[in-house]
Structure formats: structure tokens, C-alpha cells
Amino acid sequence: xxxxxxxxxxxxxxxxxxxxxxxxxxxxxxxxxxxxxxxxxxxxxxxxxxxxxxxxxxxxxxxxxxxxxxxxxxxxxxxxxxxxxxxxxxxxxxxxxxxxxxxxxxxxxxxxxxxxxxxxxxxxxxxxxxxxxxxxxxxxxxxxxxxxxxxxxxxxxxxxxxxxxxxxxx
Amino acid sequence: xxxxxxxxxxxxxxxxxxxxxxxxxxxxxxxxxxxxxxxxxxxxxxxxxxxxxxxxxxxxxxxxxxxxxxxxxxxxxxxxxxxxxxxxxxxxxxxxxxxxxxxxxxxxxxxxxxxxxxxxxxxxxxxxxxxxxxxxxxxxxxxxxxxxxxxxxxxxxxxxxxxxxxxxxxxxxxxxxxxxxxxxxxxxxxxxxxxxxxxxxxxxxxxxxxxxxxxxxxxxxxxxxxxxxxxxxxxxxxxxxxxxxxxxxxxxxxxxxxxxxxxxxxxxxxxxxxxxxxxxxxxxxxxxxxxxxxxxxxxxxxxxxxxxxxxxxxxxxxxxxxxxxxxxxxxxxxxxxxxxxxxxxxxxxxxxxxxxxxxxxxxxxxxxxxxxxxxxxxxxxxxxxxxxxxxxxxxxxxxxxxxxxxxxxxxxxxxxxxxxxxxxxxxxxxxxxxxxxxxxxxxxxxxxxxxxxxxxxxxxxxxxxxxxxxxxxxxxxxxxxxxxxxxxxxxxxxxxxxxxxxx
Numbered sequence: 001x002x003x004x005x006x007x008x009x010x011x012x013x014x015x016x017x018x019x020x021x022x023x024x025x026x027x028x029x030x031x032x033x034x035x036x037x038x039x040x041x042x043x044x045x046x047x048x049x050x051x052x053x054x055x056x057x058x059x060x061x062x063x064x065x066x067x068x069x070x071x072x073x074x075x076x077x078x079x080x081x082x083x084x085x086x087x088x089x090x091x092x093x094x095x096x097x098x099x100x101x102x103x104x105x106x107x108x109x110x111x112x113x114x115x116x117x118x119x120x121x122x123x124x125x126x127x128x129x130x131x132x133x134x135x136x137x138x139x140x141x142x143x144x145x146x147x148x149x150x151x152x153x154x155x156x157x158x159x160x161x162x163x164x165x166x167x168x169x170x
Numbered sequence: 171x172x173x174x175x176x177x178x179x180x181x182x183x184x185x186x187x188x189x190x191x192x193x194x195x196x197x198x199x200x201x202x203x204x205x206x207x208x209x210x211x212x213x214x215x216x217x218x219x220x221x222x223x224x225x226x227x228x229x230x231x232x233x234x235x236x237x238x239x240x241x242x243x244x245x246x247x248x249x250x251x252x253x254x255x256x257x258x259x260x261x262x263x264x265x266x267x268x269x270x271x272x273x274x275x276x277x278x279x280x281x282x283x284x285x286x287x288x289x290x291x292x293x294x295x296x297x298x299x300x301x302x303x304x305x306x307x308x309x310x311x312x313x314x315x316x317x318x319x320x321x322x323x324x325x326x327x328x329x330x331x332x333x334x335x336x337x338x339x340x341x342x343x344x345x346x347x348x349x350x351x352x353x354x355x356x357x358x359x360x361x362x363x364x365x366x367x368x369x370x371x372x373x374x375x376x377x378x379x380x381x382x383x384x385x386x387x388x389x390x391x392x393x394x395x396x397x398x399x400x401x402x403x404x405x406x407x408x409x410x411x412x413x414x415x416x417x418x419x420x421x422x423x424x425x426x427x428x429x430x431x432x433x434x435x436x437x438x439x440x441x442x443x444x445x446x447x448x449x450x451x452x453x454x455x456x457x458x459x460x461x462x463x464x465x466x467x468x469x470x471x472x473x474x475x476x477x478x479x480x481x482x483x484x485x486x487x488x489x490x491x492x493x494x495x496x497x498x499x500x501x502x503x504x505x506x507x508x509x510x511x512x513x514x515x516x517x518x519x520x521x522x523x524x525x526x527x528x529x530x531x532x533x534x535x536x537x538x539x540x541x542x543x544x545x546x547x548x549x550x551x552x553x554x555x556x557x558x559x560x561x562x563x564x565x566x567x568x569x570x571x572x573x574x575x576x577x578x579x580x581x582x583x584x585x586x587x588x589x590x591x592x593x594x595x596x597x598x599x600x601x602x603x604x605x606x607x608x609x610x611x612x613x614x615x616x617x618x619x620x621x622x623x624x625x626x627x628x629x630x631x632x633x634x635x636x637x638x639x640x641x642x643x644x645x646x647x648x649x650x651x652x653x654x655x656x657x658x659x660x661x662x663x664x665x666x667x668x669x670x671x672x673x
Contacts, residue, residue, distance in 0.1 A: 037507045040514075055301040056409055059417055060383035066417045068409070070301060074507065075411050094213075094304040109514075115419050116485025118507065134302075136215040139271070142222050149225040153198075156232035167240040 028104045033074025040109030040118060048107045050076055050120060051128065053100050055092035058085050067091075067125075069103055078103045078120040090131030100129040182665075184238040185245060186252045191234030193257040193322055194264060198227030200313055201268060208306035216272075216306040223267040230264065251661035254323055254654055261322055262286045262646075265314060272307055274298050276635050279642055284311075286646045289318030290653035291536055293405025293502035293627025294645070296635045300410045305391060308408050312398035318653075319402025319432065319536030320364050360436050363443075364401070371397040371428045375421065382418035392416075396503075400425045401432035402536045405502020405627030413505040419488055422505055426495050433459075433499035433531030435543075437574045452572045455532050458546035462529050463498050469522025470494045477516035490519070493628070498526040500538040502627020509631040512614045520613050520630075527620040527628070528598060538625025538652055540594050543573055544587035551584040593656045598623040601648050605632065608641065622648045 028049040036043055036050070052071035059066040065082040068075045070092065080103070092098030105122035108114075201224035208217035245253065262285045269281035280296040287294045288311060297303070303311075375393035380386055392408060399406050409415040413422050431439075438456060441449045450456060470490050473479075480486050489505055496503050511520065530539010554569040561567065569579035577583075598619050605615035614630035621628050622645045633645070651659045 038509045038513055040510070056415060057385045057388050059385075061417070065383075068411060068415055070410065075301065075409070075415070077411070077414065077417055092301055094302055094307075110480050110485060112481050112485065114417070115488045116480050116482075117414065117417065117505075118510070119417075136213065136304075138215050138218055142218045142271075146218055146222040146225065149222060149229060153225040153229035153232065156229050156236065160232045160236050163236060163240065 031107070033071045033076055036076055036107060036109075036118070037074050040107075043107045044109045046107060047104065048120065049102055049104045050078070050107075051100065051102045052076075053092045053098040053131075054088055055098050057091060058088075067101075067103075069101060076120060077117060078105065078122045078125070079114070080122040080125050084122075084125045087125065087127050088131075089127075090133075092131070094134070094136075096133050097131050099127050099131040102126045102128055181242075182249065182252075185241045185243075185249055186256055187238030188235050188241050189245065189249075189253045190257045190260055191231045191236075191238060193253070194231030194234060194260050195228050196231075197261045197264060197317075197322060198224045198231055200317060201227065201310065203313055204268075204306040204310040207309045208304065211305055213304055213306055216304045219268050219271045220306060220310070223264075223271065226267060227264040248661055248665075251658040252665060255650075255658040255662040257322060258286075258289060258650060258654065261289060262650075265289070268307070268310060269297075272303070274300075274303055274307070279639060280635055283642050283646055285314060286649050287627070288314035288404060288406065289322065290625045290649040291315055291319045291402050291404040291500070291538065291627075292622065292625045292649045292653075293399070294622065294629060294633045295406060296633070296642070298635065300408070303408075308391070308395055311406055312395045312404070315404030315406055316364070316398040316402045319404060320360055359440060363436055363439050367401055367428075367431065368394075368397060371401060371431075374424055375428075378418065378421040378424045379416065382416065382421055384416065384418070384421075396421075396425055397428060400428040400501060400503065403429055403432050403499050403501040403531060403538070403625075404536075405496070405504075407503060411507075413492075413503050414507070422488070422492055425503055426492055426499075426501075429499045429501040429503065430495065433501070433535050433537035435532035435534050435574075437534055438532065441574055449574065454546040454550065454571045454573045455541075455543040458542040458549070459498070459532065462526070462542065462545065463495065466498060466522045466526040466529075467491065467494055469525070470519045473516050473519025473522060476518060477514070479514045479516065479519070494523065494526055497523045497621075497626055497628055498529065498531070500527065500530045500624050500626045502621070504628055508629040508633075511617060511628070511630045512611065517613055520617055523628070524616050524620040527617075527624040527626045528594065530624050530626075538623075540591050540624075544591055546573075547571065547579065547583055547587040548591065550579055554579065590655055594623060594652065597648055597651060597656075601644060604644060605641070608638065619648075623652045625649060625652050 028047045029043065031043060031048045031050055033050070033052070036048070050069060050071070052069040052075070054067050055070045055075055056068050060082060061079070063082050064079050065085055066077050066079055067085070067088070068077055088099045088101065090096040090098055103120055103122045104124045105120045107120050109118050111117050111119050111121070201220050205217050205220035205224065208214070208220060262282050265285035266278060266281035269275055269284055270278045274297050275281040275284070276298065283296050293315070372394045375397055376389050379389040379393055384392065395408050398404070407413065407415065413425065416422070435455060438449060438453060471486060474486050474490050480489060492505055528539055529545055530541055531537025533541040533543045550569065550571050554567065558567050570576055571579050601622055602615045602619035605618060606612055610618070610632055614632055617628070617630040618632040620626070
């Protein structure tokens with residue numbers, strides 16, 4: 001029994017090691033834009049999950065496309081499969097709140113294949129919350145004040161013109 | 171400047187008030203352009219904001235001019251200096267109204283900061299959520315930068331001011347070279363050059379955007395805005411990521427090329443337009459710029475290689491060279507995030523950037539900094555002094571240099587250049603010291619101070635809405651004095667202290 005002890009222990013360790021997930025299938029690190037921008041080297045070439053609102057416009061690059069994802073502090077460019085764009089119903093702008101997405105992929109602080117850009121080469125793009133339009137109600141005070149100030153400006157313009165004329169005549 | 175006695179305080183200030191009022195009116199009318207954009211997009215909220223702001227600004231400008239009364243005599247040098255400094259402050263205060271009403275700024279101070287930054291073509295911004303502002307607001311931001319670059323006094327001279335003493339107003343805005351004999355023609359030539367480049371440059375940027383996969387529907391706006399930003403060496407961008415947003419190296423190259431054009435002297439542009447191509451090999455200012463860029467490139471490139479900031483030469487060129495040109499032309503566009511400068515670039519590359527930002531672009535251009543001509547004059551003076559030491563004592567040395575035309579290198583010119591450079595350095599050192607006292611790292615403080623003083627707009631991450639209000643005010647003053655090259659502001663301060671305006 002004494003001779004079997006170390007062998008059982010070794011087998012146990014072996015099972016644990018085999019069962020451990022490899023780095024490639026490790027859970028992605030949930031990161032913020034600030035972490036990626038200020039401590040980029042720590043996350044370089046690691047699998048990250050970045051969550052935020054898609055902003056602006058998608059930029060097509062062959063079968064891939066760039067989407068810029070902002071977590072409110074920094075926007076990071078994510079290179080996704082162009083077909084993934086169909087999942088996004090709206091992009092953040094003045095008129096719309098963009099869809100909130102979770103991008104999982106490899107982060108590069110200096111992506112050589114993209115001319116040194118700081119980016120995420122995404123493997124998945126998951127929409128967490130669809131985007132929606134933003135109302136821009138008119139400021140009620142300005143509705144009343146603008147005609148007033150407009151009339152004052154026109155009256156002063158007229159007064160200025162008359163003064164200039166009389167100055168030229170005299 | 172005439173030293174023949176002093177005029178009554180009221181009469182001189184009335185003259186300043188009249189012209190400043192005219193400039194305020196012109197600035198107010200500019201706000202109608204974004205109002206038109208808002209109408210085109212059925213954005214009634216923005217439309218109202220801009221029409222209200224325009225009417226308040228125009229009314230205030232007319233009120234100033236009317237209460238000051240028609241000038242009884244032409245403006246003198248001193249008035250030109252005062253008008254420029256007063257008009258820039260008024261434009262900042264009125265220009266902040268639409269920003270403040272938009273709700274994208276935490277305070278009126280932040281809004282005023284952004285107007286001063288735009289007018290001085292600095293490009294530092296305290297705006298919140300820039301990715302979510304309206305097209306009308308973006309158009310306004312870039313118009314402010316463009317007009318600031320060409321000069322708000324130049325704008326007024328072109329459209330509103332017919333009276334005598336116009337050249338004295340023009341000089342007050344730190345533009346001291348006449349392209350044409352008549353100053354009004356010069357002001358119009360500056361606008362013609364600017365507008366022609368606007369059409370050609372925007373078309374070029376549009377093509378590069380579309381080639382890079384950018385949606386055609388949004389490409390025209392982005393092309394025009396980025397042209398206005400680059401040509402005026404402003405540095406604002408419609409998105410928080412600045413150039414990174416576009417993921418397009420060709421577009422970046424086109425933007426930087428436009429920035430170089432914008433940073434060149436308008437008189438130099440005019441000479442090239444007239445077919446005087448030899449100016450490119452003779453002009454002291456252009457040669458100084460060329461030499462300086464290459465020397466600073468050595469600092470930046472060696473610095474980046476030494477710290478291993480990027481994995482390859484192509485990346486160093488794309489990122490390092492673009493940011494260097496952006497710094498040297500005092501544009502401020504960038505294809506990296508602001509905090510990456512101190513974190514990744516290392517002190518040698520940062521030093522190269524600081525020197526480039528301080529030297530800046532050309533005189534009578536949209537750029538900031540010492541200006542190439544002053545550095546060239548100083549270097550030529552040093553070389554001549556060394557030459558004199560090697561010649562016999564009785565030898566008569568007459569130094570000349572070529573800047574658009576042949577000129578004699580007089581002691582007065584050398585002194586003038588040295589004084590302005592010293593003032594820039596003093597302002598830079600003061601801002602850097604105060605930032606360091608506030609606890610910011612020294613390298614970042616030097617970088618930010620050079621950017622503010624040289625009206626560049628690159629940031630090491632210090633400029634944020636959360637920074638102390640005192641620092642915001644300090645930056646605004648530094649941008650203002652840097653853009654007007656000190657003399658106008660000194661004239662204003664001296665007049666306020668002495669209570670009289672020598673004329």
C-alpha cells in the first residue's frame with residue numbers, strides 16, 4: 001500500500017493538470033477602456049471582454065468591419081466579422097443611443113497587422129441591449145426668448161445703420 | 171508706435187469698443203451657419219440654440235459699436251493690439267453661449283475653455299460625450315477653429331471694417347506680413363487661399379474616407395470637419411478617438427498633409443501660387459521648419475526605438491511621425507490615446523515632441539509656437555556672430571536672409587525674435603511649474619505646458635473636465651497670450667493698469 005501512495009498522488013495531480021483549462025479557452029478578462037489604454041501592456045495579446053456602446057459608424061474593411069465601442073471613458077476599435085454588423089440595430093450618435101455590446105477577442109496594444117493601432121480583434125460580438133432613439137425636446141425658454149432677442153438685434157442693426165449714414169453725411 | 175503724448179482714456183476705449191463690437195457682430199453671424207445645418211437636419215433644438223446665441227451676440231456687438239460711436243480718427247498701433255486682445259476675450263465669452271446651452275459641458279467655464287481652445291486653434295477640449303453631439307454643434311466647433319486660425323480680426327477686416335488704420339488692426343492679431351499692398355486685399359487673399367483649400371482638401375479627405383470603407387452618407391461631414399481642423403491646425407475631431415476613430419492610415423496621411431499646408435506662411439502660399447517655386451529652397455522660415463522637423467524626428471524615432479514602444483518601423487513611422495508633424499505644425503490631431511504618450515513614449519521621444527510643439531509652424535499662418543522665422547533669425551544671428559569672430563576686426567559684415575523677399579538681418583529683428591521666444595519660454599515654464607506643483611508628473615507637465623503655450627492640442631491626459639478650475643483659467647490665458655504672441659495682451663494689461671492708452 002505504501003508503494004502505491006506516491007503513484008496515486010501523481011495520478012491525482014496529473015488529472016488536475018489535464019483538466020485545467022488552457023489559456024486559449026480561459027474565460028476572457030473583463031476590462032475597462034481605461035485599463036486598456038493606460039495599462040495596455042498588461043493585456044497585450046490576451047483575450048479580453050470589453051463592454052460598451054457602439055458609436056459613430058461601422059467602417060468596412062473587406063470581410064471585416066471596424067466598430068468603435070465606448071464604455072463612457074474610452075472608445076476602443078474592434079475588428080469584427082462584417083456579417084456581425086447585422087446584429088447591431090443602432091450606432092451611438094446625437095440621434096440614437098447605440099446598442100450596448102460585449103466584444104470578446106484578442107487585445108493588441110500595438111497591432112502590427114493594423115499599422116500599430118490599439119485594438120481588439122474580436123471573435124464574438126454579443127448585443128446586450130439594443131439601441132434606441134434619443135428625444136431632443138426644444139428648450140421652452142428659448143422658444144420665448146429667441147424672437148425677443150432676434151427683434152432686439154434687428155432694431156440695433158437698424159439703429160447702427162442710421163448712425164453710420166448720418167456720420168457719413170455729416 | 172507713436173510716443174507723441176497720450177489721448178483721453180474715454181476716446182481711445184470708445185475706438186476699441188467700436189471695432190471690438192464689429193468683430194463680435196461678425197462672430198455672432200457665424201453662428202447662423204450651424205443654425206442652417208440644424209434646419210437642414212430638422213434638429214429644432216439645436217436650431218433654436220444657435221439662433222438665440224447669434225441674436226444675443228449680434229445685439230451685444232451692435233450695442234457696443236453704437237454706444238462707442240463712430241471713430242473720429244483711424245486706429246493706431248496700440249489700438250490694434252488692444253482691439254485684438256479684447257475681441258478675442260469677447261468672442262470667447264459670447265461663443266460659449268451655444269456650447270453651454272447644448273448641455274455637453276459641465277460648466278460655463280468649460281464651454282468658454284473650448285471656445286478659447288478652438289479660436290486659438292489649440293484643440294484641447296473639455297466636452298462631455300463628443301461622440302453624441304449634433305452635426306450643427308460639430309459644424310460650429312470647426313467653424314470656430316477655422317475662423318480662429320485665419321483670424322477673427324482678419325474676418326472683420328474682410329467683411330465689416332472699411333475705415334482707416336486697418337493694417338494696425340491686422341497686426342494686433344499677430345499677423346504682421348502683408349501679402350498684397352492693401353491690407354483689406356491681404357485679408358481677402360487669406361480667405362481666398364483658405365476657401366480654395368477648403369474645397370480641394372475636403373474633396374481629398376472625402377475620397378480617402380470612402381476608399382477606407384467609411385459610409386458615404388457620413389463621409390462629407392467628416393471630410394469637411396477634419397479639413398477645417400487640419401488646415402486651421404486646430405486638432406479637434408468629431409469623435410473622442412480623434413484620428414483613431416477612422417482606422418485609416420491613408421486618411422491620416424491626408425489630414426497631416428493638410429496640416430502642413432495650413433502651418434505654412436500665407437505669404438509663402440501666395441508666392442508659390444504666383445509660380446515662385448524657388449521660394450521652397452530659399453525661404454528661411456520654410457528651411458527652418460524642414461530642418462527642425464528632421465532633427466525632432468531623430469529624437470522621437472530614437473526615443474520610441476529605445477523604449478520599444480512599437481513593434482516595427484512601419485508603426486513607428488505611422489504613429490511617431492504623424493504625431494510629430496501634428497505637434498510641429500501645432501495641429502494636435504493624434505492616432506493614439508492621450509495617456510499613451512507618458513505611458514508608452516518614454517522621455518526622449520516626449521522631449522522631441524515638447525521642442526517641436528514649442529517651435530511650431532510659420533508666422534502669418536494658422537499655427538502657433540515660436541514660429542519658424544524667429545528660430546531661423548536667431549540661428550542665423552548666432553552663425554553671423556561666430557563668423558564675425560573669425561574675421562578681422564575691421565571687416566564690415568552685412569548679414570542678409572531671405573523670407574519671401576531679401577531682408578537685412580538687423581539687431582532690431584534679432585531682438586524682436588529673441589523677445590518673443592523668451593516670452594514663450596517663460597510662459598511655458600510657468601505653466602509647467604504650476605502643473606508640477608499640482609502634483610502632475612514632470613514629463614507630462616512639460617508636455618501639456620508646451621501643448622497649451624504653443625496652441626497645439628495634444629494632451630498627456632492632464633486636460634480633463636475634472637481638473638482644477640484654476641488650471642482651466644491658466645490654460646485659457648496661456649492659449650490666449652500664445653496665440654496673440656503676447657504684445658496685444660501686454661498692451662491691454664498695461665492700459666488697464668495705467669488707465670490711459672498712449673496713441
